[in-house]
Amino acid sequence: xxxxxxxxxxxxxxxxxxxxxxxxxxxxxxxxxxxxxxxxxxxxxxxxxxxxxxxxxxxxxxxxxxxxxxxxxxxxxxxxxxxxxxxxxxxxxxxxxxxxxxxxxxxxxxxxxxxxxxxxxxxxxxxxxxxxxxxxxxxxxxxxxxxxxxxxxxxxxxxxxxxxxxxxxxxxxxxxxxxxxxxxxxxxxxxxxxxxxxxxxxxxxxxxxxxxxx
Ligand SMILES: C[S@@+](CC[C@H](N)C(=O)[O-])C[C@H]1O[C@@H](n2cnc3c(N)ncnc32)[C@H](O)[C@@H]1O
Numbered sequence: 001x002x003x004x005x006x007x008x009x010x011x012x013x014x015x016x017x018x019x020x021x022x023x024x025x026x027x028x029x030x031x032x033x034x035x036x037x038x039x040x041x042x043x044x045x046x047x048x049x050x051x052x053x054x055x056x057x058x059x060x061x062x063x064x065x066x067x068x069x070x071x072x073x074x075x076x077x078x079x080x081x082x083x084x085x086x087x088x089x090x091x092x093x094x095x096x097x098x099x100x101x102x103x104x105x106x107x108x109x110x111x112x113x114x115x116x117x118x119x120x121x122x123x124x125x126x127x128x129x130x131x132x133x134x135x136x137x138x139x140x141x142x143x144x145x146x147x148x149x150x151x152x153x154x155x156x157x158x159x160x161x162x163x164x165x166x167x168x169x170x171x172x173x174x175x176x177x178x179x180x181x182x183x184x185x186x187x188x189x190x191x192x193x194x195x196x197x198x199x200x201x202x203x204x205x206x207x208x209x210x211x212x213x214x
Contacts, residue, residue, distance in 0.1 A: 149204045
């Protein structure tokens, strides 16, 4: 696939158009473990790329972050606003495609995503580019399915092209298209997911915590 090809949000709109929250209402466990309340950042801005129904952004907003989301899905936005209302917080949600979004301004102290799988050509070019919107010292935290998830039934895309290989991912995120990034944590783990019917059971995941160098 062309690295600048637009993605189609129709499938996600269908999934998020259901009454149930596809991945639950609680935050992803790895993000929850890694994200702390903002303490001494100027604007406390946090961006949640591809946050779907907004569960991670809503939770971070409840910790005191000024949480923003970008995602393809307008149905995701509706669910996010519903959850934010339930929890008494505000989340700014932009309907946008990773390949078209500008990331030139380094204004986010935190960038965090779960299960943001894109075709490899898009990932290689646009995930490192996305890191430029982090402030120096800001964190990038993510969890995604590892290539060894292929035979397992606990969720994720059934295509090697969309799954993460840790070495390849680190090369991309610490490579020439990215700002200077320091690795705080990078692992391939076996875990027991319990997010929803779609993400339940034994899974193989990649977990990252990187920091933009000053
Ligand atoms: C598996 S869902 C994960 C949702 C959310 N991160 C969570 O863990 O609950 C993947 C999300 O990625 C979004 N997505 C996929 N490709 C995208 C792109 N190119 N730009 C923006 N969002 C995208 C989809 O709309 C969907 O919300």
